[in-house]
Amino acid sequence: MITLDTKPELQTTNVLLGSHMSIAGGIWTALERGKKINCTTIQLFTKNNNQWLAKPFSEGEIDKFKAETEKSKIAPLVAHDCYLINLASSKKDILEKSRNAFLDELIRCEQLGIPYLNFHPGAHLGIGIDDGLQRIIESLNWAHEQTKNFTVKSVLETTAGQGTNLGFRFEQLRTIIDGVDEPERMKVCIDTCHIFAAGYDIATEEGYEKTMKEFNSVIGFENLVAFHINDSKKGLGSRVDRHEHIGQGMIGELGFRLLMNDKRFAHIPKILETPKSEDMHEDVVNMNLLKSFID
Ligand code: MN
Numbered sequence: 001m002i003t004l005d006t007k008p009e010l011q012t013t014n015v016l017l018g019s020h021m022s023i024a025g026g027i028w029t030a031l032e033r034g035k036k037i038n039c040t041t042i043q044l045f046t047k048n049n050n051q052w053l054a055k056p057f058s059e060g061e062i063d064k065f066k067a068e069t070e071k072s073k074i075a076p077l078v079a080h081d082c083y084l085i086n087l088a089s090s091k092k093d094i095l096e097k098s099r100n101a102f103l104d105e106l107i108r109c110e111q112l113g114i115p116y117l118n119f120h121p122g123a124h125l126g127i128g129i130d131d132g133l134q135r136i137i138e139s140l141n142w143a144h145e146q147t148k149n150f151t152v153k154s155v156l157e158t159t160a161g162q163g164t165n166l167g168f169r170f171e172q173l174r175t176i177i178d179g180v181d182e183p184e185r186m187k188v189c190i191d192t193c194h195i196f197a198a199g200y201d202i203a204t205e206e207g208y209e210k211t212m213k214e215f216n217s218v219i220g221f222e223n224l225v226a227f228h229i230n231d232s233k234k235g236l237g238s239r240v241d242r243h244e245h246i247g248q249g250m251i252g253e254l255g256f257r258l259l260m261n262d263k264r265f266a267h268i269p270k271i272l273e274t275p276k277s278e279d280m281h282e283d284v285v286n287m288n289l290l291k292s293f294i295d
């Protein structure tokens, strides 16, 4: 937890940098919150993230969101899907609920004009990696089949590999992309905490280069559309997903310095998912620190 005696200074930036924003009070308020602390990109849930389904948006809500998007100039926007969804589930009822909820998430993004729907691939819950990946592929095909001509991309997030969660190796994401009927609808998001916990050592210069090289050869930088910028409470290869403030975790400053200065990723949105309070001062501190890393 970051504690402060004084309010952190708000800085403007031309870097694509932001944070996950609450939608409490209406979907458009995420943009207002982002603007308030000078985010140039944000992530948001398009509904309560602990519920399977939500009331469809009214036309008024959609209009307001679009007007606010334009006014704020915050772009790109990234939606994160609801935590209940498991596209790999071996339980029939959960799988069905997950697929319906994922379809609904795609529809909500398309309505709001959000280009990216970030999601965790899924947890196989004991059926094994290969069968789990296969189930994810089938789930995506089912959802994509019903959303032909949608522009929103389905963005696979790298995971820490906690429990039976899939997506902790770049190869697993590649298997999913290769397996779906419409691979052009798939993109990838790197979560720095997750890949570190999964065993990709981005804390050293050598490890960082090796990891990015591996990502490029397995996934390809052209498929990378976002970073989740989180330090990790837990160690390299711990397979435990616990986010920490930038520079205060096991990744430490160097890994983020390398990332912020990496010209290959200058155009990729970088979004914080670190703990924060209602006034968002922790985001301001973390964003200022990340900006200060840029040479
Ligand atoms: Mn996530």
Ligand code: MN
Pocket (backbone or CB within 6 Å): 157, 191, 228, 273
């Ligand atoms: Mn994440």
Ligand code: ZN
Pocket (backbone or CB within 6 Å): 191, 193, 194, 241, 242, 243
């Ligand atoms: Zn996480």
